[in-house]
Amino acid sequence: MLRVLRKIIKKLIPTSLFKRVEPFGHLIEAIAANVYYGFPSRGMHVIGVTGTNGKTTTSFMIHKMLTDAGYDVALMTTVAYGVRDDITPQIAHMTTASAPLLQKRLRDFKRAGVKWVVLETTSHALAQHRVWGIPYELAVMTNVTHEHLDYHGTFDAYLAAKQQLFVVANKHGMRFGVVNADDPNAQYFIDAVPDSISYGVHTGQLTASKVKLQPSGSAYIATIGGDEYHIHTQIPGEFNVYNSMAAVAVGRKLGLTTEQIERGIAALDGVEGRMTTVDAGQKFSVIVDFAHTPDSFERLLGDVRKTTKGNLVVMFGSAGRRDEAKRAIQGEIAGKYGDIVVLTEEDDRDIDGHEILDQIAAGAEKSGKKRGKDLLLELDRSKAIKLAISKAKNADDTVILLGKGHEKTIERADGEHPWDEVAEVKKCLKSKK
DSSP: OHHHHHHHHHHHSOHHHHHHHHHHHHHHHHHHHHHHTTOTTTTSEEEEEEOSSSHHHHHHHHHHHHHHTTOOEEEEOSSEEEETTEEEEOOSSOSSOOHHHHHHHHHHHHHTTOOEEEEEOOHHHHHTTTTTTOOEEEEEEOOOOSOOHHHHSSHHHHHHHHHHHHHHHHHTTOOEEEEETTSTTHHHHHTTSSOEEEEESSSSSEEEEEEEEETTEEEEEEEETTEEEEEEESSOSHHHHHHHHHHHHHHHHTTOOHHHHHHHHHHOOOBTTBSEEOOSSOSSEEEEEOOOSHHHHHHHHHHHHHHOSSOEEEEEOOOTTSOSTHHHHHHHHHHHHOSEEEEOOSSOTTSOHHHHHHHHHHHHHHTTOOBTTTEEEOSSHHHHHHHHHHTOOSTTOEEEEESOTTOSEEEETTEEEEOOHHHHHHHHHHHHO
8 A cells, every 4th residue: 555655646746856755754664663563673683784786695695604503593685585494585576675564574583583684785775764773783785886876866875875774783783894895985884883894805804815716606715814714605606705705704703613604605505596507408508697787797797708618698688767877888798798698678667678678789789799690689588588598509608697586577567477587497498409
């Protein structure tokens, strides 16, 4: 009911005014939900994870590490939520749940005996006060890059929203932060808390050496002071070295032993829709990932390009009613790394999908791609998957499908439709045999 009312109000008043008024509606909703559910997060230790990319995987790594160490810990992320190893897939297209749902789940967690909560926290949730009343004790920043400017307006406003996790947490007595030192905005977050651990492959208090990147995962030595952690993660990509380093820093702060940290991170065998390998007996590689920002494209495609000896086929789209400025940028990045680029729908909503594809294509053409040759446009995502897979001919080829990842619906002009990217890929691969 509240969501319907919000849509009606949004249509009746100017967008600029709505964005100024909207957060107060969410704040009232959050206060009411806290009161109704009895301020359930009080007495629990909440770890907040924010950033443009890596929030979900980092949250899963921290949760798995703490669960294996014997903590009574719950998880809430884009992909799933639950207590200890009892995790339920998240269906809604929202990273941080609405205040009523968030407080209800926190109440349920508390009744289940949870003492710790790992909560993926978005800039929208912070700017709209949806997480009001939650006493964060520890805040993690993975990185901050170009995203959500359709909502925040400017990068500075987006950055300030992210920093609120550290500011608000500090007001609740939080005395610690974990910050990616290799991010150019690191100091902005470090300055917001009395104490912190900075981490990075290149700089920071916690650093990585002897990094080995493989298709099956990564291994490296994390060093801080005189301590060493021999880390192995089953999720590939240099960006997941960063994500696991954030988990190491959290584990260290909470007093976990070296063995508990190493074992906990190694135990996570994957996160749905994050570098998910689909194997239906085909000779080439197929990967599904949620990447949908320029930074995640640069990092992920750069890593995949290094490990792909044959052709790299990249398929993706860009959501309607979201940041338009990133579309051409992503097209250019995909064109730079991919041998063949296939453009398709990705939650077009009520925006003309062909217009979106043209915007992305302009960037891909800038990188040298030519329509009808190595730049292919197919609006129907199911057909686009078939098209992308048809371009893989040899065992050394890789097809990577970006943007949907774990999501179970796809949004079109007439509403949400059921969607399962991995299932679509498997169906296509089986029909190809």
